[in-house]
Amino acid sequence: MSQSTPSRNYRVLIGKPGLDGHDRGAKVIARALRDAGFEVIYSGLHQTPEMLVNIALQEDVDCIGLSILSGAHNTLMPDVVKLLNEQGASDIFVFGGGIIPDEDIPKLKDQGVLEIFTPGTSTSDVVEFLTKACEKRHS
Amino acid sequence: MTKTPLNTDNIIQRVLDKDIRAAGRLMRWVDDDLDKVKPLLAQLFEHTGHARIIGITGNPGAGKSTLVNQLIKELRQRGKTVGCIAVDPTSPFSGGAILGDRVRMQQHALDSGVFIRSVATRGNLGGISRSTPAIVHILDAMKFDVILIETVGVGQDEVDIVRLADTSVVLNVPGLGDDIQASKAGILEIADLLVINKADRDGMQRLRRELRTMIELGDFEENDWKPPVIETIATSSQGIDNLADAIFKHLEWLDTHQDQKHEVELERHHHYIGLVAMGEIERIVQHERASERWSEQLEKVRTREISPYEAAQTLLSYIIEAKR
Numbered sequence: 001m002s003q004s005t006p007s008r009n010y011r012v013l014i015g016k017p018g019l020d021g022h023d024r025g026a027k028v029i030a031r032a033l034r035d036a037g038f039e040v041i042y043s044g045l046h047q048t049p050e051m052l053v054n055i056a057l058q059e060d061v062d063c064i065g066l067s068i069l070s071g072a073h074n075t076l077m078p079d080v081v082k083l084l085n086e087q088g089a090s091d092i093f094v095f096g097g098g099i100i101p102d103e104d105i106p107k108l109k110d111q112g113v114l115e116i117f118t119p120g121t122s123t124s125d126v127v128e129f130l131t132k133a134c135e136k137r138h139s
Numbered sequence: 140m141t142k143t144p145l146n147t148d149n150i151i152q153r154v155l156d157k158d159i160r161a162a163g164r165l166m167r168w169v170d171d172d173l174d175k176v177k178p179l180l181a182q183l184f185e186h187t188g189h190a191r192i193i194g195i196t197g198n199p200g201a202g203k204s205t206l207v208n209q210l211i212k213e214l215r216q217r218g219k220t221v222g223c224i225a226v227d228p229t230s231p232f233s234g235g236a237i238l239g240d241r242v243r244m245q246q247h248a249l250d251s252g253v254f255i256r257s258v259a260t261r262g263n264l265g266g267i268s269r270s271t272p273a274i275v276h277i278l279d280a281m282k283f284d285v286i287l288i289e290t291v292g293v294g295q296d297e298v299d300i301v302r303l304a305d306t307s308v309v310l311n312v313p314g315l316g317d318d319i320q321a322s323k324a325g326i327l328e329i330a331d332l333l334v335i336n337k338a339d340r341d342g343m344q345r346l347r348r349e350l351r352t353m354i355e356l357g358d359f360e361e362n363d364w365k366p367p368v369i370e371t372i373a374t375s376s377q378g379i380d381n382l383a384d385a386i387f388k389h390l391e392w393l394d395t396h397q398d399q400k401h402e403v404e405l406e407r408h409h410h411y412i413g414l415v416a417m418g419e420i421e422r423i424v425q426h427e428r429a430s431e432r433w434s435e436q437l438e439k440v441r442t443r444e445i446s447p448y449e450a451a452q453t454l455l456s457y458i459i460e461a462k463r
């Protein structure tokens with residue numbers, strides 16, 4: 001009851017679809033986004049695209065971040081985008097991270113993934129990019 | 140499947156039609172700006188009153204999310220649809236939050252009979268967010284049978300959930316030591332059901348003895364509900380059926396004790412009306428701060444022509460006059 005003014009927080013779902021069990025990168029991004037004022041919903045490991053999209057709708061997030069190290073990004077990421085479109089939720093944007101070869105990035109972007117952050121990207125750059133993209137979404 | 144975009148004209152109907160996206164969006168509006176959505180929530184209210192509301196509280200790490208996950212499973216097996224609100228704390232430093240309770244509830248992500256919403260406290264004290272009662276209304280209007288609320292877990296201060304829930308479940312964990320147990324003095328006023336979770340741990344017998352003694356020493360009247368003590372191992376779903384039985388028993392008890400039931404209902408609405416009214420007053424005062432007459436009063440206080448108390452009184456009377 002202490003907050004007097006309405007506060008808006010951007011909400012982001014960090015998902016780990018697929019089989020790999022390494023969520024360190026996902027957790028680093030989750031903490032950086034929290035420290036930048038985001039509400040971060042963390043899904044846990046081994047989610048299917050269907051599960052992630054359902055969670056995104058229930059949680060009404062602004063965006064979904066997919067961390068994939070298993071090599072299955074070329075199917076999983078476009079699947080999430082496609083399912084969002086089917087649900088009439090194409091305004092929720094998708095970004096990705098993990099081990100993604102440079103030559104795959106343009107293809108993923110063509111299929112509706114807004115941005116791919118490679119392991120070299122600093123967390124502050126990720127935060128800045130997402131803040132701007134969320135601002136745009138709400139303007 | 141193309142749908143018309145959500146707007147204030149169609150969102151309520153779509154929530155009533157159990158549209159997940161509409162419900163998620165309305166909850167977002169509630170969280171971001173309750174004032175904007177008050178007229179919408181007012182339309183929704185007549186469709187509420189179906190759901191039974193269960194609060195789950197206990198210290199961080201007590202196993203609340205794990206237990207809620209099992210309870211959802213058990214309730215689904217009993218044919219109930221379940222809404223769930225999982226509250227986690229907002230960081231006081233950044234205003235952000237990591238909402239991780241869902242990690243333990245993954246298995247229900249594709250079940251249309253389950254709707255889980257994570258919320259951050261956003262500075263609210265008392266174990267739930269300011270938005271939680273309205274989110275309960277939304278889930279209720281979608282005709283979920285049971286609504287489970289996992290609170291933040293700050294212990295003694297979690298009185299807000301008691302006001303909101305039909306049944307309050309308090310988790311205890313064995314082996315936390317004397318000083319922690321001693322601070323349990325107040326939990327009888329909160330708990331309708333006492334759960335010993337992590338019953339696989341050392342110290343279970345002792346904790347059970349302590350809780351039973353506490354109940355014996357509590358001053359219950361003939362007609363009062365006496366909280367049962369239920370042992371669970373949430374990680375392996377042991378005892379969850381007993382817990383579900385106890386929850387339904389308490390709900391039935393409420394149904395057969397209309398006085399107590401009315402008391403619960405009155406308390407709930409009493410608290411919420413107060414909350415909404417306070418929010419409105421805060422908003423009005425906030426708005427007033429930008430006004431010219433506020434600046435006038437401020438200047439008079441600066442020069443010590445009047446006191447801050449007189450200034451506040453004068454400003455309040457302007458507001459009240461304008462509202463008449």
Ligand SMILES: Nc1nc2c(ncn2[C@@H]2O[C@H](COP(=O)(O)OP(=O)(O)O)[C@@H](O)[C@H]2O)c(=O)[nH]1
Pocket residue numbers: 197198199200201202203204205206243292336337338339340371372373374375
């Ligand atoms: N040994 C044991 N561990 C449990 C039990 N229930 C939960 N846990 C563990 O306790 C930790 C915290 O659980 P969580 O559900 O996140 O607690 P919360 O913070 O109260 O929501 C997790 O590692 C669980 O696996 C139980 O009955 N026995």
Ligand SMILES: [Mg+2]
Pocket residue numbers: 203204205240289
């Ligand atoms: Mg939890």
